[in-house]
Amino acid sequence: MRTGDYKQTYGELVALVDSPPVWLWSAVLVLALIAAPHVLNSYALSLLTVILITATGALGLNILTGYTGLISLGHVGFLVTGAYAYAVLVAKYQMHPLIGLLGAGVVPAAASLVVGAPSLRLKGLYLAITTLAFSFIINTAILEMRWLTNGARGISVQRPQMFGVSFDGDAAFTYLCLAIATLTLFATLNIRRSRVGRAFVAIRDNDTAARVMGINLHAYKLLAFVTSAFITGIAGALYGLYLSFVSVEGFPFLLSIEALAILIVGGLGSALGAVLGTILIGLLPEATRIILGLFSAQMDALFTTGAQELKSMLYGLVIILFLRFQPRGLVGAWHDIRRTWVHWPLRY
Amino acid sequence: MPTTLPTSTHAAATPQAVPERDCLLEFRNIRILYDNAIEAIRDVSIAVPDGGIVALLGSNGAGKSTLLKAMSGILYTEEGVIENGSIRFRGEDVHHLGPDELVRRGIVQVPEGRRVFAALTIDENLQMGGYTRTNAEARERRDRVFALFPRLHERRDQIAGYMSGGEQQMLAIGRALMTDPALLALDEPSLGLAPLIIDRIYEVIVRLRDELKMTVLLVEQNAQRALDIADYGYILETGRVVLDGPSKKLVANEDVQEFYLGISASGRKSLRDVKHYKRRKRWLS
Amino acid sequence: MQYLLQLLISGLAIGAIYGLIAMGFAVIYKSTGLVNFAQGEMTMITAYVAWTISTTVSGNVFVVAIGAILAAVVLGLVIERVVMRPMLGEPVFATVMVTIGLAVILRSAINFIWDAYPHGLDVGMGRGIAHLGGIGVRTGQIAVIVTLLLLLAAIWAFFRYSKIGVAMRAVAADDRTALLMGISAKKVHALAWAASSVISGIGGVFFALSYDLSPAMFQLGLKAFPATILGGLDAVLGSGLGGLLIGITENLAGGYIGSGTKEVAGFAMIIVVLMVRPFGIFGERDIERV
């Protein structure tokens, strides 16, 4: 039985994870993920890859929207910028893939300085609309700058070869995504428990008080944009690699909404929530497929043409029901479970 | 056997004590949980007699506001539930009723921190207070509120959010009076108000009781003021009633004097001379 | 000159449709504090119902209009009662997310019930072409502009003067206190959803009249939402005018700068306006006091 929260040193107080069971389970999870590419078939593996890439992107958005409270309706803009930065650098100018990945972070980060600038004046949805505008404007810009981006034709990208390792194989590519997703998770967790992360959250919860605490609102809002765009851009490059083809069409606006959905379903403002949300949203189509598969024989007979619509209706329904019963997201559910455990039968 | 069972359970469910005839509101053995885990109110019974002022005192976090929220039926908005006990209004169990129904029956509260509708004008705020009443009734009440608080009349077209704290408090009370309540609950009405204004507000409270025969449940930190006008008082500590009695008797209680009125055996002492912050209250030991 | 007038008229016509849907957004926002991501889909359903009535029951303009309005009311009420009401008191983000889920369901439902082909709405009028001093315009386009202006006036008065209109604002500002005043948040929300559904539904029907129905119609929501922001989220009047402004800007840009710049011009205009007025043209600044 764990006895509670008695810490011997201040170092323990600031530790990322303070309980051995959590370490244990994390280790098990990591081992499972490392083993995954060897046991999964290529379809399941591609699902895993997409989830890892999406989780990276969601963690990026989480910094901006979850931590700092700046709603972005156009995050796909950073995703597509990152993908193009990589494609242009590596496929067009034959740079080293590592430089490509770096560029995929840096270019959107630079763009985010422009997008973030209005955040000094605009709040909430008014700011959100400028991010939305950005994602449309960036699409137009990419289509117009044919000399650099091939315009509407898009750019084909090959999976990279780095440090003598080819990431062409599905397993290798999954490892790459796994590594980046894990790094991102640790990075965002560390940011959250540092001075910077507290500043972000302070801005979200009460910007006047934050300023009185000595937080430079302008700088930190921009910093949130830059950090978020950097991570999202890298996710964009991975996504482009996954698609093997970078084009404006491959990054539909709906991705922005889906990313927000992931955060909310996971539990806004929590890195763990972003990851859990990605898993839930990523596997939901699979789940609806399985549920409908149980009735597939009857369904095919009943609805020769509407089966797919039923499936997406079911998808929407599951999201609504989930939020109805777990409005604070998966992280909320997790806390409830834990608290009921701790407080059981009742602790005062 | 099967035929007797229902009657016996029914008999058991009926409370033993028939409500006192002149008791307008009564909390009976109330227990309240937040988030299914935090017990804010443990086992509280409070009776508010018709036409009187009852003061509810207690330190921060004692659960005073929680009781009022329960009374108004808005606990659910904060994940709070009444686990046990009942709230009776005019002898009838009301704790399952919705907030709008409670207002219609005559229970209204002025919430902690005033909470005026910031973007609405003073007139519109008052209009919202009279939401459950007909237009004619509302007009009549509004005139009465304006008579009570002439200042509101002066600034009736102003946006409420930009008024000073005292004006907002007046508005919040005025708005509650618009519902024409039988029971008016005030959650710390003197919070953040200048002494002069507090005087005025307390005058109004007394007038409401004396002239309109309104029953008042007064949650207050300023024990001196509250006990001055109240007929009866309850002291709440960590979710339990630790002391109650007619206010005269409470004022005379040594503990109350020391902890709530700041008077020790040697008279009122200066705050400069307070030495220790943490003392145990006698009724807790 | 004629060129400019023609651009302006067409801009007003499409802008009026954006404006109507934008008002739908604003009505819900103003009384519930929510952005309804399913607004475009609701608009679309009303338009499709209107089309179904016109092809199966009667193509008479009054029958179709009344049928569509009733359908919009029912749609709004059902959504409020079944989907939104259980979320009352839950965090705003979760509730907004529910509207996203709702949008997915409605969109698929439309494809499920109707097909993916475009359809034209024929109510015996509105498709004719009138010539105003040499400028061609469809009568339906004139009608939508007039309708928008009338609705703007009506709604402005409603929120300003009617008790229930004020109550809607009160609920949006602080629903818990509104509850304490005996205002039934449920009724207020139901009314808002019904009204919003009708207003944007009208926009949808006019759209079907002038531009045909197609499964891509829900994207109108994506056009109208910026209009709402431009006018001011909590300003119903402003959203209507915001729609007109976007319609005109897009058309002028398309006509003078070049095709393909329409969308960007609309957004650029919004950004410029917001930098000057951070809460939209008619929006009210948050009251912040510390």
Added chain:
Amino acid sequence: ADPGITDTEILIGDVEPLTGPPALLGVAASIGHKIAIAETNAAGGINGRKIKYVLEDDGYVTARTIQGVKKVIDVDKVFAMLGISGSGQSIAVMPVLEKAGIPTVIDVAPVKFLWEPPRKNVFVIGQSYEEGIIHLVNYLADKNPGKKWGLITQDDDYGVTVRDGFDSVVKAKKLNVVYSGNYKKGQQDFSSDMLQLKESGAEVFLAGGIIAENIAMMKELEKLGVKPVTGIFWPGRIEPVLKLMGPAGDGIYAVDYVEPFAGAAGKAFLDKAKPLVSEAEFKGINRYTMTGYAAAKVLIAAIERCGKEPSWACTIAELEKTKDVATGVMAPISFGPGVRFSNQKLQIMQADTATLSFKPVN
């Protein structure tokens, strides 16, 4: 043995947009596949094996296309693939298909990238957009010499391809282009674009929209009181469009490589399809049903030729040997060593509003 084959069954996979606006093409194509499969199954299947059709929806989202294709290959373990979504989507799955080595016949969105360079296992039936537009513009240019031209295209790869084809004829024939527009995918209001077209005085107009866009453009032109000679391409050549365009659509030209439904071959196809599909599906038939049908026919024929124990290698070899296979819905289809593109013959048709149909010209 290769996957997707049991003693009684043979699995064929497909990924199409079955929801959202592009469902118009995805559903129609899948119906074409179903008709061919039903026809074969009714005749006893492929050498005794019934064909089972595994269909996935991608919602026109590239990432989902990739996952869908991986799913039908890895989880359902199909024997061959048909169709495959839009052009961007099929380009993106090309590496997956190539790596898997599964026999594939693409029929929905023929773009050069899919057959240049030729991939061993991927065959494409149809004609490139460039060739289509070149054919149409040449025809219109010859019929309307010395006229002023206007063109509007969508801002995606489809639009770019159309524009490239157009430009090549413009150069060759020195056409006088007075208007060249470009619209955003999903644009619904074309008033300013058409006004510009009118102002430019264009007499011949190529409407590069897909479906709803062309309708909106034609109605806008009607409002403005102009009626240039108009040409559209096959993606928009579906009959319901004519009803919506009304008189504005009368006489517009279209180019396509599949037979119009108004012709004898089209009617025969509909008669054949009627008993094989449900009523709702029958309503969903359009030109993409024909391309889908042709692709399925060619694939089935190739598998059939492999006899009792079909394998991927054999199927691919047989597909390569496809020579003048008649499907009844387009010109006979051929592939060859190093030739993965069937290069269908094009024809010009003209809309007839009275009968709501496209009729072949000359």
Added chain:
Amino acid sequence: MTALLAIENLSKRFGGLQAVADVSLQVAPGEICSVIGPNGAGKTTLFNMISGVLRPSSGSIGFDGIDLATIPPWRFAAAGIGRTFQNLALFKHGTVVENILTGRHTHLRSTVLDAVLWFGRTRREEISARQRVEHIIEFLEIEHIRDAVVGTLSYGQQKRVELARALACEPKLLLLDEMVSGMNQEETEDIARFVLDIRDELGITVLMIEHEMRIVMDISDRVHVLNFGRKIAEGTPDDIRRDPAVAEAYLGGNRAATTARTTTGADA
């Protein structure tokens, strides 16, 4: 002795409303000063200008030898100004500890990159910050709510967290806006004791707004009175108690008498 805070002819207008009009006042180091005045007199507005929430319409604020108009508002904290808010401005989704840690912001240095790596400086810094926070928690006796989410605390508890957060800034001047409103006698006594200790042990100068006359009269060294944005009186508590203008505008006749009486009782 030079003043720590020197306000000269400070004014603030909101549209047509003159919230603060031509106010001058000085606070010496180590003083406990009070600002009193009727509701809407402009007290909070004055604080807002001193703490950088609002920019003055005219006039100047000198603090510790610098003119505050010359530095951006977010530097005020680093310059040594800390405050609490009348209507609570906590980060309500965070725990008590997190809220107080945020107060340490200006005393920490790590950047995003340091934070991402989380060793060396960042770790050391965080540990020492945490140490300080624990001291403050102990000092203010809020150990039991240390890990509670602030939004769920009662009003009075939240006020204490505000105080703790302001202390974490290690200010030279602490602005307390109605610290004891909503607190009962006992808690008021606690706060009075804290304020005295803050000054005596931590050497922090305190400027407080209060409506609670007991604390104002008992512990402040000087009192400034505002009415309709203007300063109408200044002096020791005793001066103020006797000032007829103050009695009329603010205290009310009988009120002044009561306070006078009780305090005299204590003196006796």
